[in-house]
Structure formats: structure tokens, C-alpha cells
Amino acid sequence: MVRACYHQGLPGGLYHGTGGKQPVRGGVFHSGGGKKGTYYLVRYFVDFRESAERICARLEELGLHTCVIFYPEKLSVDQLYDAVRFLEELRERAFYVPGGNVISARQLEEQVKLLEGEEENREVSRRILGEMKELLHTQCLEKKADRLEVFLLEYFDKLNNNPRKCFYILEEMSFFLSEIYDACAARKKEARLPGKPELKAAVYQALNLEELRRFCLENGLEGIRRLGDRKAEESRKYEHVVSCVKQYVEAHYGDSICVEALASDIGLSPNYVRSLFKESEGTTINEWIVEFRMEKACALLTDRRLKVKEISRMVGYENSSYFCSVFARRFGVSPNEYRLEILG
Structure with a gap:
């Protein structure tokens, strides 16, 4: 927040924090600043508001998007201290004024009132x-x-x-x-x-x-x-890897599948593929392969012309006994018992 006081009787000049001094067009003088704000003193003027607007424009040029509160009456040096104190009291209210605005201290006092509650x-x-x-x-x-x-x-x-x-x-x-x-x-x-x-x-x-x-x-x-x-980027990455894994299994479930060969086909490391798949699907790749093969086996068992040994090889198990063991763990019955239940 910037305060501007208008007064008579001060020597001319622009005072910076470094002690520099130079004249300023229009009678606007910078008196320095600190933690509580920056003060501009106006020795002579054409219009109070017009001078405050020029100060505001200059601050905008300096990258300070703040409001400028100007004291609306002409002051003597004796009145200056009380005027500055009055402007300080308006600091809380000025916080609610959007940057780039110029407002009279009297107007601000009336417009923005901190509620008692x-x-x-x-x-x-x-x-x-x-x-x-x-x-x-x-x-x-x-x-x-x-x-x-x-x-x-x-x-x-x-x-x-x-x-x-x-x-x-x-x-x-x-x-x-x-x-x-x-x-x-x-x-x-x-x-x-x-x-x-x-x-x-x-x-x-x-x-x-x-x-x-x-x-x-x-x-x-x-x-x-x-x-x-x-997270969305990671999700898309997971979806791509999971999709590639499933497509590979669907194309090769009748063959011997190892994660190393699968990962090589995708172009990623085996451990990375395992990790992404598990995090996305909540199950390991090998567990998903077994589940997929069992679903295919169930579908093939509905064809009476196919023997269990043939179905075993068709879904990637060369050892039919091992196939029957895996099938029984998954469904609680042997392949032949499952066929009888389904086909009667």
C-alpha cells in the first residue's frame, strides 16, 4: 500500500532510500519506505487525485500492483504527523482494495469497515x-x-x-x-x-x-x-504396458511364456513390467496368465471331440497331469468332472 500526503513548506526534491535526490515533474516527492509501506509527499499540485494517479501509474511501471490512498485536504507541516497516522490506521482497510486503484482516505474510511464481529x-x-x-x-x-x-x-x-x-x-x-x-x-x-x-x-x-x-x-x-x-501420465503408462502384456499372452498362451520374453517384446525390463502390471492389476503376470489359460481351457472343454491332453497342450501345458492339478486348484474339480457338470 502507498500513502500520499499533500503539504506545504517542504524543500523540493526526490528522496530515495539510498539518499539520492532529483527533481520530479508535478511536485510528487518520494520520501522513502519501509516495512509499513511507501510514502510520497506532494508539495504543490493541480489536483489531489491526479497526482495520486500518477504515483499509481509509476508504481505499476515498477511492477507494484497496489492501491494508492491519498489524503484529500491540503495540509500544513504541523498537520502532517496526524495525517500520516490516520493513513496508517487505514492499512487494514486498504488490504481489501484491489491493486491499481486510487482512493481517498476519507472515502476508504466510509466504504470499508471492519466488522465488530x-x-x-x-x-x-x-x-x-x-x-x-x-x-x-x-x-x-x-x-x-x-x-x-x-x-x-x-x-x-x-x-x-x-x-x-x-x-x-x-x-x-x-x-x-x-x-x-x-x-x-x-x-x-x-x-x-x-x-x-x-x-x-x-x-x-x-x-x-x-x-x-x-x-x-x-x-x-x-x-x-x-x-x-x-498421476494421469503414470496411469496412461500403466495402461499401455498392461495392454501390451495382455495382447502378448492372448497371442502366445498356447506356447511356453516367460516374463523375460514378454518384456523383451514390449521393450522394457522384466522387473519394471512386473512392477507396473502388479500395481495396475493387483495380481502378478504369472497369476494372470494362469487365469487366462484356465478360462480358455473351460471354453475348450465344452467341445466333446477334444481330449483333456489335447486341451492341456492347446493352453500351454505340455504335462497334462500338471494341467489337471492347476485346473483342480482353480475350480475345485478335475477337467473331466467339470465337463460332466457342464455338458451332463
């Missing part, structure tokens, strides 16, 4: 933050970005209607982003989140509510969405 408003914020925190610690975090966005937008909408001291808001958003950081910590590289200290520091540098809202949406929810993009 501070504790009640804090309870509303705590409820929303509690729901966001609970959501952050559920499974499949990457799927929760849209719901978190709803909560976050609700939080800022409530603040627009029920202004609160910016200190509490900055504390709460620092907490919110810290929770996101912790929730994504296991996959920090995929989320591409800044470090926790950098996140918290950036929150406290927000010039207004609009900037804070944008920062939280971009650096919090986008990190979670990137996790979702990563």
Missing part, C-alpha cells in the same frame, strides 16, 4: 480451513484440487463480505499453503512447489487480498493439479 468471522474462516485441511489428508489428493478450489474461493468471498484484520488472513493462508506443502512433500518434485519458507514469506508479501487470492490459487492448487497430471 471479528470472532464470529474467524469462526467461519476456521470452519472452511478445517474442511480444507481434512480434504488435504485424504487419499488421491490429486483428485481433490477442484473441491479445494471451491473451499478457497468461499473463504475469500466470505472475507469480501466480512472484512477481517489482514494479520489473521495472512496467518491462515500461510497455514493453508504449509498444509499443501506437507501433503505433497512425498512427491515434491512432481508438484514443483517452492520450499515451505519461500511459500510463507511470499504470503506475507501480498499487497492486497486480490494478490493473496491469486497467489494461493496458483501456488497451492496448481501444485496439486500437477500431481494429478503426473
